[in-house]
Amino acid sequence: MSGPLEGLTVLDLSRVLAGPWATQVLADFGAKVWKVERPKKGDDTRHWGESLKNIRQKQGCLESEYIESEYGDDISAYYLCANRGKQSLTVDITNESGQNIIKQLALKADIFVENFKVGNLAKYGLDYPSLSKLNPKLVYCSITGFGQTGEYANQAGYDAMIQASAGLMSVTGEKDGEPQKVGVAVSDLMTGMYAVSGILAAIYHRDKTGKGQYIDLALFDTQVGWLANQSMDYLMTGEIPIKQGTVHPSIVPYQTVESANGKFMLAVGNDSQFKKCMEVLGLNKLATDEKFRTNNVRIKNHDELIELMTQVLKSNSSEYWVKKLSKEKIPCGSINNIKQVFEHPQIKARNTKISIKHPNLGDIPQVANPIKFSDTPIQYEKAAPILGEDSESILKNELDYTHLEIEELKRLGII
Known part of the structure; x- marks a missing residue:
């Protein structure tokens, strides 16, 4: 059975967490996602933590026909958490031939997601004004630390600094203790979820008008936006919220x-x-x-x-x-600690822990998307890809590149 977003294609130039989290949700919902990564290196998170190749080797779980990818084969648990269901294509976008590949794919895409620094993609002709001329129906989502405007627009933004600068750490931690960041990258994750809702709203608008649009989404804006009752209490009373540990400021006990x-x-x-x-x-x-x-x-x-x-x-x-x-x-x-969480009876009852076959790592555990569709249940068919796993098939089947053209792109290090 097909997912609710079957027929939509996403061209994903994002990396790390906020963008990949958004595009993984879209993949879960049935969209085709082309994940573009740097040749040889890939997404930064492939290298965050011990290589799963080493871990699975110790566990005796590697597939007997392990694929030594010519593009590189590092993969981590961090990468696995945000990239299932995607196809990996390696492209050097600093090269004109690489830029042409992205432009050709953008012609076939419905959605474009990126999290480069402000203005970086313009020098490659891959910004929204350039690509929207080629494909006016394209919904283009840019994710940055502080947005496309304002004096902080050019500053890099990572989750921890956003939790600090956007107020979350000031209300997190024990009353008499130091400010604390949340144990998961919640600013990134919430930005990813806002990206999904914004993208789908823009797709709905496009389906009515035939016109795509640009989405400017910032981690800082997102974090301020979901301070929720804490920010509203301040705006209405002028009183600065404080850390209260686990105590709720408005409900007792x-x-x-x-x-x-x-x-x-x-x-x-x-x-x-x-x-x-x-x-x-x-x-x-x-x-x-x-x-x-x-x-x-x-x-x-x-x-x-x-x-x-x-x-x-x-x-x-x-x-x-x-x-x-x-x-x-x-x-x-x-x-509960994390081990106790996965021993909770609801995990089994709700099929929260699932397994997907990975071509190198064998059956790998995953945490299911929490959304349960009645008529279009999510199908978990593809694990997070090996770097460049789908490069040749995408170039050949989507863009009609010949075998010789693909080999030349490899020789030149463009893919």
Whole structure:
């Protein structure tokens, strides 16, 4: 069965995470994705962490007919997480012949995604004004650190610095501790997700008007955009939000709480849940106490409430309380490490962990896309590609290059 985006073609010149995450989602949804990488080197993330060739060799899991790619064969877990479902084509875009290949592919593409520094692709004739003349229906998405305009436009942007400069680190960490970055590159990932929604909106508009358009997307804008309630609280009150650890600034009790053997997360979202929670803890009187009866007063009396709850919670284990509270439909959960996450029964129930055959690494685990389509379920048919794995087939089948022309491009180092 075909995916919902079958028939759309993406020309992907992005690398690292934000752009590749977006194009992997589009690939999951059924779009054809041509991932353009640098000859011999490929996407930077191919080399981030120990080579999986070495790891799988130690595990005895390498395929018996291992393909020693003439384009290079480094691949890492980081690369695998954001590049499944794509076809890899190596092209030297600094060379005129390489630029011509990209232009020919752009004529056949619906979507173009790139994350070069501002103005870099213009010198190669691969910017939006140039390519839109060749293909007016092209939806072109540029992802940068700070966008195409403003005094910071030419500054490079990576996830960690964006988390810092766009405010996320200032509200992350313990109240009396140092600012912390989130343990996953969330600024990159959210930018990738905004890219998907922006691209699909532009495709919908194109289908109505016949005209493509340019999407200017910045990590900084994205991070500021999803500060959500934190930024709105500041804009409305003038009060600067602070780090509060796991404590929610607007809901109480909504944080990690102590038990007899550690901590667990308690997320009481409304007054009726609070009443049930107090019943489970045997603190029924607190549910009607004027200091705690509603969320707004609980915020003012946060410390006193948590102290009273902790006295009871420390009488038993986290496991005991999570089971007892969950039975009453009170949101709570264990603080799991990644191993425990993949042992969670919902992983199996939801088919969250899947396996894809890789030509060199054998069957490799993957985390499934969380979206479950009823009529067009996602088909996971292609693992993240070997560098240049599809170069010849794309040039031959899509652009009608001959064998001799392809060999000459290889000789010259253009592919």
